Amino acid sequence: MNIVVLVKHVPDAQFDRHLTGPGHTLNRAESILSELDEYALEAALQLAEARGGESAGNRVTALAMGPAAAVNAVKKSLQIGAYAGVHLADDALAGSDAAGTSLALAAAVRAIAESQGPVDLVITGMASTDGETSLVPAQLAERLQLAQVTFASELDVVDVDGAPVVKARRDGDSFTETVEAPLPALVSVTDQANSPRYPNFKGIMAAKKKPVTVLTLAEIGVDPAQVGHDGAWTAVAASAPRPPRSQGTIITDDGTAGVQLVDYLAAQKLI
């Protein structure tokens, strides 16, 4: 099976994050592999391993798009266990919105298919932890005309009448559903799907020998005018940090805190 996993290099949410400059773009120092993409990578590795791993002809390629430093997301993925990496790096990509991102990633997936053979599965995290829109997986499915299985909390690929079929479980608000799609398909997984593994010493050493292919927009046939700030279908006009919450009242329970809580709610007209 040939699996492409999308991995994004995003600012670490443990630190304060800031929007800066005329484009209100995110300061990308202190970036890491998006935590939510670790679940996607783990899902891909498990599916490939269940079919005999790399030696049985399975492929797990980590694909990142972004500036030079984004290659770190690919490298981390290789340390965790991805078999190969692709970094789509082009200055013209800076400031891409979901539409531009999905356009470029779709072209990159097609380029991978051209060099490696058909891609059976594209696996992504449920959202990026920076943009948080969840738009890209669905837009990628639309652009590549792949069956779309998003927010999978369980995932398997089984043979049905000789053809591979992805089976997944999704947890909705009022119901849980099982879904099925023929391959090729796009799957996004939630943080319920698995427990991502950590890179170990062996993985870190092995990663040094794994190939990372760098692609430019010209190589994947994307017009720079269609991506980045200029090609974005949306624009940020203004941004501001949310005013910090004013210092609240903190009390220590002396046996009457429950009553004081009700007093507070009453004063705020909340009951």
Add this chain to the structure above:
Amino acid sequence: MASVLVFLDVPALPLPRAARELLTLAGTVGEPAVAAAHRVDPAMLDALASHGAVKVYEPAGELDTVLVAAKAAFLADAAKTEQPAAILLGNSFEDREIAARAGIKLGSGVITDAVAVAPDLAVTKSVLAGSYTSTCRVRTGTPIITVKANSVEPAPADPSAAAPQRVEVPLSETGPAARVTGRSGKRVSGRPELAEARVIVAGGRGMDGNFGPVEELADLLGGAVGASRAATDAGWIEHSAQVGQTGKTVSPQLYISAGISGAIQQKAGMQTAKVIVAVNKDADAPVFEIADFGIVGDVFSVLPQAAEEIRKRRA
């Protein structure tokens, strides 16, 4: 007047608050038209009319159960006919995916997580886990905007409103798609929907397997029950109650956090609540940094005492 197309996937009446909010918002920008994912019966048509809809698009037959693909195709087809000034949807995962795919089909930019939409279609949204507010615009195509619940006050119904025009949209090819093979309903709690609730009482690992006090307080306040991931992972409450980065983002009037430490991923889902109350026995818990009213104490004495006090005052 330009129209604003509202996508609604409402199988039954009464119209949920979120749907009424979208119609109200559409009315402040233009003339509301509805793209209904299901065929509408006369009662539903009346309900939509009384909330401002002047036109209702419906699929010519039942849409295929192929996750969002068929709904996105239907919405794009309705939009091609209507040529609205903007398209509004809710902000659930499913609504955002429908918006995403319709956006590609229509060549239109999509903005998610809107909390306000100005008459000139400038969109205010909260970003970076609620730590920033930004104003965005769609530059290309028909603006497609997904709006968070509790963003506008729904206008009261106008029972005398004229019947809306009905427009059938022929079913179109959806392309390769995933099919729903099974669905198991979850129990209905009778509490408000978490994403829409005005009051939420949420419990974390500190509830130690016993959500009784959280549920009791939520019911007394007419609120929904939320949870941290630690509590849902432990199986104390269903996953759909999870608030946070990978759960729901909520903006209620009141969020009571009980036995939750306030990790960044939890804050990401609730820090835009109007009033935050926190109960935690650890005075250093990060949740106190954002609490309007914090109680350093044991959830098992504070919550029941508060519940008792509310009952006493109401008696």
